[in-house]
Amino acid sequence: MSAAGGGGAGTGGARGRRDAVALRLEGVRKSFGPLEVLRGIDLEVGEHEVVCLIGASGSGKSTLLRCMDLLEPIDSGRIVVHGEEITAPGVDVDRVRRRIGIVFQAFNLFPHMTVLRNVTLAPEKVLRKDPREAEAEALALLERFGLADKRDEYPDRLSGGQQQRVAIIRALAMRPDVLLLDEVTSALDPELIAEVLDVIRELARQGMTMVIATHEMGFAREIADRVCFLDGGVILEEGPPERIFSAPREPRTREFLRRIVEAGRL
Amino acid sequence: MRPPGAPVEPGPLPAPPGDRRARLLGGGRPRREGARGVAVAVASTAVFFTAAAVVISRSPGWPAIRAAFFHGGVFVESFPKVLERFGRNVFIFSVAEVLVLVLALVIAVLRTLPGPVFFPLRLLATAYADLFRGVPTILVIALLGFGMPALRLSGVPSSDTFWAIVALVLVYSAYVAEVYRAGIESIHPSQAAAARALGLSRAQSLRYVILPQAVRRVVPPLLNDFIGLQKDSALVAFLGGVTEGLRQAQIIVAATFNFTPYVVLALIYVAITIPMTRLVDWLVARERAQRETGTAL
Secondary structure, eight states: OOTTSSOSTTTTGGGGOOOSEEEEEEEEEEEETTEEEEEEEEEEEETTOEEEEEOOTTSSHHHHHHHHTTSSOOSEEEEEETTEETTSTTOOHHHHHHHEEEEOTTOOOOTTSOHHHHHHHHHHHTSOOOHHHHHHHHHHHHHHTTOGGGTTSOGGGSOHHHHHHHHHHHHHTTOOSEEEEESTTTTSOHHHHHHHHHHHHHHHHTTOEEEEEOSOHHHHHHHOSEEEEEETTEEEEEEOHHHHHHSOOSHHHHHHHHHHHHTTOO | OOOTTSOOOSOSSOOOHHHHHHHHTTTTOOSTTHHHHHHHHHHHHHHHHHHHHHHHHHSTTHHHHHHHHOOHHHHHHHHHHHHHHHHHHHHHHHHHHHHHHHHHHHHHHHHTOOSGGGHHHHHHHHHHHHHHHHSOHHHHHHHHHHHHHHTOOTTOOOOHHHHHHHHHHHHHHHHHHHHHHHHHHHSOHHHHHHHHHTTOOHHHHIIIIIHHHHHHHHHHHHHHHHHHHHHHGGGGGGGOSSOOHHHHHHHHHHHHTOOHHHHHHHHHHHHHHHHHHHHHHHHHHHHHHHHHHHHHO
């Protein structure tokens, strides 16, 4: 969208090209009881684009991501993935979710399964892959992100950083078109954050389309093609990270960033 | 008939009834004060039971009681007969337990189905649970055991054993379904969200993610209900048509005017129940230990 003027295009070099739209939100609204959390969200995410959602706690970032994966039904508006409206009545939500991966703040690994089984479950049961093929692919992913030696461990034997990396691998094993990351480092001890961010950097390099809700402003500035500032349930301002972080236009954005700087987070 | 202690209501899980006892018995407690503690326990136990034995055996009615309930000759003679007939109870409760495990799970899953479409199923499952938890087990056994064969429908079995099993399955499935449901509801919704987000259907996420975790949590309360079921297999004696343990004991009592066979049967029940309660205690302790190492990391 060009709401904030020229956002998106041309940033981040070749990766920033917006040749096709992966995900489009039009006037998305969502209330929980009397509380209207999303008050008309318009957002377009190009293929291979990395969009970071920033904003204070309660600004609607997590809800927005959960709506994109249909984990929360929206009240009005439309969500379109690669040209298909996934919020239309009668859409098979299970089929939609195969194309969209989401990683949660609290990892949500399955505690009764080994690391390997966590990763192979959905490819086997949902994509009906041959178990040996699913296992080979899972092992290749674990290998790539340095977790091959943990294949037979149970999640509670891993550090938070390792658990979150497994959760990301679990989502990747479904080969999603879009990956949604919901504050994936917020539950981690500071020394474990870097290993998770490295994984996300690697994915961005390979052209994974991602929407990332984050409090890590330095990381957002580094990795995002576009940054969206959420405030009061709307995208108040969006644009390339250099502009949003160095020359925000909206007073609310300026105040949010000032508080972040004061807290030493930027 | 049955003390209402056995059923476990849904609530914070695990609700381990053996938990406190296991701790009082010294399971897993610090070992340093162990030797002295054991000595004190042995001494106080010996004193208590000696005193109890003295008081009871000195009571004026004791010789009569001993002859009526603890008659050595009757004991020796009735034990093999009662034990043999107790095999029928073992058959009844074993078959019933397997069926309860399945039927209760079906009912529990029905009760957790979401949305207005499934309202009739939820309603049926709820009505079922309410009905069979409300009616005393012995009445269910009597109504089915006397009533169904009297219909004389062709194809309807008339065997007392059959209807006893049906009655026990109906009553205990209602309890065990609640145990399962408490287990299902104790699994955090984020687990279902993670499963559904991966594209698993509702049924798949239930089968692969929710139920394996839920069932593991409810094994102790579930075994508790099975102890109740095993004891309630004695209620079949009420039907009279099947000579199981209690019926056999009654027959000998009637013939000898001696109550020792009841004591024999009581001892047999205790002998099969104690290993089960110890198993429950052990499972509870193990689960707690696992949880503690899990959170320590």
